[in-house]
Amino acid sequence: MTQQPEWEPKLLGFLCRWCSYAGADLAGTSRKKYPANIRIIKVPCSGRVDSLFIIKALRLGFDGVLVSGCHPGDCHYLTGNYRARRRIAVTKKFLEYLGVEPERLQASWVSASEGGKFAEVVSDVTDGLKGVGPNRLFSESKLDGTEAKAGS
C-alpha cells in the first residue's frame, strides 16, 4: 500500500431511502462487515442526487462518492433511477475526461434485500479509493485541510 497506514479514504454515500438505505440497514442488522469509511446521506431517490452534490463533495475533500439506488424497474417513483443513470453516466465520463480518477465516483443498484451486496460494494469502492490515494484535486485551498504550497 503506497499510502501511510493511518490514511483512511473518506467516502460519501447517497443512498436512496427505499432500497439502498434499507439494504444498508439490513447489512447492519445481519452483522455484515463493511468498512466504516462511508458517511451516508439518505436521499428520497437516486434521481435526487444532482451532479452539483458530487462535485461539491469532491471539492470539500471527500475521496470518493457512491450513489446507490433501486434496481431499474423497482424505483418507488418509477423513473427516478433511470434519470439518475443518465446523469451519473454523463458525470462519470466527463470527470474521467477532465482527469479525475474513475474510482472517485461510483454508483450501484442495491435493493432493500441485498444487505450482502451493499457491504461488498462499500468494501470494493473503499479498496478502489485506497488504491487511488487521497483526493488532491483541489488541494491548494484549506477546504480539505491539506494546505499544499499554492502552486497556481
Place this chain on the structure above:
Amino acid sequence: MEQKLRQEAKALLEHKKVDWIIGFAPGSLKFTATPLITNDKDDTERLVINPFMVNNLADFLTGLEGRVGIVAKGCDSRSIISLIQDNKLAREDVVILAVPCPGLIDLAKVERLVGKYRDELDDISRDGDKVTVTADGQKKEFTASQVLFDHCLACELPTPQEYDILLSEPRPPAPELETSGQNKAKLKETPPAERWRFWKNELSRCIRCYACRNVCPACFCQRCFVEETEPQWLMPIPRWQDNLNFQIIRNIHVAGRCTDCGECERVCPVNIPLRSLTREMYDIVGELFKFKSGMDREAQPLMVHYEQEEAEDSFR
C-alpha cells in the same frame, strides 16, 4: 440573399406577423457583424448577411416577449429547436429565416497564420473552399479547413431543417471531424493527472465574467447555481477551483442542449479552450445515448427521457 432577408423581415414587421426581428447588422470593427434586435421596420434596412455572423442569436429569444422573426444559421436553428423542446419557446412564436451557412472564418486562426492582427488586415474574401487574405497589399491564400472555426468544421447541419423562410440554396453538411477535434484528441492522449493540471492552469486565468454562460442559448436558467448564496455552492471569487467547478457543472447542465455553436470559446477574453469541454460533453451524450441536440424535432429532452437498457456499465 440580403435583399430577400430585408424584404421578408420588413414584411413580417409590417403585417404584424412578428413583434421583433433578430438579425445581424454591420459591425463597428473590421470583419465583424453585430446582433440587431428591433421592432422598428426601418431598421430592417440595416440587416446584413456576411461571413462574420458568429453570434448564436437564439440566446436572445428567451429575453423577448411576443412573436419573433430570427435569422438562423444551422447551429442557431438547432438551439431554437432545443429551446422549444425545453418549453422555453412555442414553435408558432418563432419565424425562422434560415441562412444556409458556409462555415464562418475564425479571425484568431487567420491572425496566427498571417502573423498580423485582425485590424491590420485589408480584406478577407472567400470563394468556395479558397480564402484570400490581403494585408499590406500582399495576398495570401488558405483553404477553408485552415481558417474556419473548429465547430464549423464539425458542423452537421449547415442548413436549418426547421424553418419558415429559406433565404438561399441549402448546403449539404461536409463535416471534417478529425481536423476540428485536434485539440481535444491531443488532450485525451495525455495522462489524467496532466489533463487535470492543464484545466487548472487554463482556469486560473478565468476572471468570471460569465460571457461563456450569458452568450449560450442553452444556459437559460433564471437564477444560476453560481449565484446561489444559500447554500453557497461556489465562491464568487475567480479562484481556479471555483472556476473549474463552474465549468464542470455548466457543462453537465447544458448536456443535451449544447449544439456546439462554439460561441463560449470565441467570446472568452482570456482564450480558455472551452469548446474542448463542451464538445467533449456533446460527444459523450452522442456516444452514450445517440442524442444530437436540436437535430430531431420530435426528440424528448435528454435528461427527461430514458431507455430501458442504456449506460449499463456506469452502475455496479
Place this chain on the structure above:
Amino acid sequence: MANKKVSKKDIASLLEQWRQQFAVFAPSRESGVAAFAEWDGKDVSFLDWYRNTVVPPKASFLPPMEEMFRFEKGTEGYNIKPRPEEENKRLLFGVRPCDARAIAIVDMTFKDAYQDPYYLSKRNNTLLVGLSCTNPCESCFCTSMGTGPAESADVDLMLVDIGDEFLIEEVTDKGKELTRDLKEATEEDEAKAEQSKKAAYDRVTRKLNTEGIKDRLLASFDDQGFWEKTAAKCISCGICTLLCPTCYCFDISDEMVKQEGTRFRSWDSCGFPNYTKMPMENPRQEKWRRVRQKVCHKYEFYPMTFDVVACTGCGRCVRLCPVNWDITQVIESVPDKTGVNK
C-alpha cells in the same frame, strides 16, 4: 527634465538593472493572451508584438481576487489576523498611456475621503514605466479622451519609440532615479520623438465627440426607449466592466472552513443583475437600467464628482465585447434633449 535615451538592444540590461531593486513586471503572452507577468530576465520580444494587455494594469492594485483578512474561531472567540503589508517594491514596464491615465482616475476614488489600504499600499509601492504606442488598435479612441499614444502625464518614465532607440522622458523624481546612468538625448532624438508621437497620434482612426455629453446624458436619463434600444443586444456579461481600466467595483465575500475563515475582495460588475439585488427589491433588475448605469457612471456621474470622464479610450470594451456593443456609437447616439447645441 532633460530626456535620456536607450537603445532597444539594451532594454534587457536596463530591466535587469531595475530588477535588483524592484520586482519587474513586463508584458508576456500565454495562450495568445497578453498580460503583465513577472519578467523572466531575458525575453524582450514583447517590443515587437505588444499592443496592449487584455487584463488592464489596474489588476496590480485591485486584483481580480485578494484576501482582506483571515480569522479563526478560538475557544475564547474570534481572532482577526490582518494580511501583512506588501513591502516589495514593484515596477510595471510597458504601461500604455491610456491605462496610466485610467489608473490616475481610479486613484481618485480610492483616495477620496476613506483611504483604501489594500489598493493604496500596492499603488504607492509601484513605479509605472510607460511605453508609447506605435501601432494603436482600430478600437482605440484615446485621442478623443484627452490622452494620446505618447501622453506621459501619469507615469514615472515614458519611453518613446524613435527607430532602434527609445527616448526616455523623466516625468517624476522617482523616475529620474531609474535613469541616472543613461545617455542624454540629443536634439535630433527629440525631433525624431516628436515625429514618432505625431505619427502615432494620426494612426488613431476612431474618433468620439464627447462635447456636452454630461448634459446630454443628464437630459436623456429617463428616456427609457433609447436605453432599451441601446441595451437590446447586450448579454449582461462582465467583459466591458471587469476588463475596463477605469472600472473599480468590487464584491466582498467570506469563506469559512471548520474554524478558519477568510474575507475576500473580488471584481464585480454593475452589468450583473445581482450587483444591486436586495431581498425585497432590485432597483436595477432590468438590463437597460444596468447598461444606462455603466454609461452614465463613466460619462456623467464621475464627471459630476471628480470632474473627469472615467474613460480613456483604450478600446478594450469595443474589441472584446461578444456582441460588438460599441461605446463610441452609443455615446454619439445619445439624443440631444438639452436644446443647448441646437
Place this chain on the structure above:
Amino acid sequence: MTVADTRFFAQGNVYLPHIAVIEKIVEETPGVRTFHFNLKDEKLREEFTFASGQFAQYSVLGVGEAPFCISSSPTRPDHLEFAVQKVGKVTNALHRLGVGSEIGFRGPYGNSFPLDYLKGKNLVFVGGGIGLAPLRSLIWNVLDNRDIYNKVDIVYGARTPTDLCFKYDLEAWDKDKTVNMVTTVDRGDDSWKGKVGVVPKILEEVAPSARESAAIVCGPPVMIRFTFPVLEKLGFAPEQMLTTLEKRMKCGIGKCGRCNIGNIYVCRDGPVFSYAQIKDFVSSEY
C-alpha cells in the same frame, strides 16, 4: 459629502471589523429580532460614539457582512442595538446567533439626522414595519432632550398586529403625555383594538400641522412613496421631509460602487436625505 470618520479604524484599516458580543436578543416579530450588543474592547467601548441615523456594517464572520442602522440612541451609551429582519444569507446567520455570540462591527458610517435643523420644531415621525428601527434612535434621542423640541407625533404601522416591532417602545411613548402616539395595522385581527388602515391614510387623519415642523419618514419604499404626497398635501415643504434610504451595500464607505442613485452614494452621502434632495436626484431608482 461627509468627511471620513477615521476614529474607530482597527489598525488603520477601514475594512477590519471590531469584535462585539451580543448581550441580549429581543424577538420583535417571528421574522425580526433586535440585538443588544457591546464592543468587546473596553477602551473602544468607552470612546465609541455615533449619531442617530448612522449605520454600521455587521459581520457574521465566515458568512458575510450587512449594513443595519444603529437603532439605539446615542443618549443611552450603556449598549448598542440593531434590528434585523430574516431575509437573506447574513440575516439568517444573525438569527441563528445566541446571547454571548460574537459578531463583527465596523462603523459608524453615513450621515445622520440633522438635530440642529430639528431644534425647536414639531416633529412628525412616520414609521412602517421595521422602518421604526432608524426612527427609534432619533425618537429616544429627542425624548431624552425633550425640552429642545416642541410637539412630537408618531404615526407607526405594520401589516398585522404581530408585525408591530418594538411594542415596548410603543407603550412607553403612548404613556408619555408629551407624545401623540398613533399605531395602526393594515389588517387587524380579532384581538386588535387600535386603528386599522395603511400609514399614509392614518397620517392624513392625524393631519399634523406643517408650521414649524419636520417629518421623518422610514419604512418600506412603497410606504415612503405614498407618504410624501400626503405630507405635501398637509403643507410640508420638501426640505421639511426627511427619510433614510436603503441600498445593497458592501464597503459602506463609497468605494465598491453599488449603492448609488445617480451620482449620489447612499452609504457616504446618505442614508439620511431630505425630500428636496431626493426630488433633484438624477435617477429615480430608489
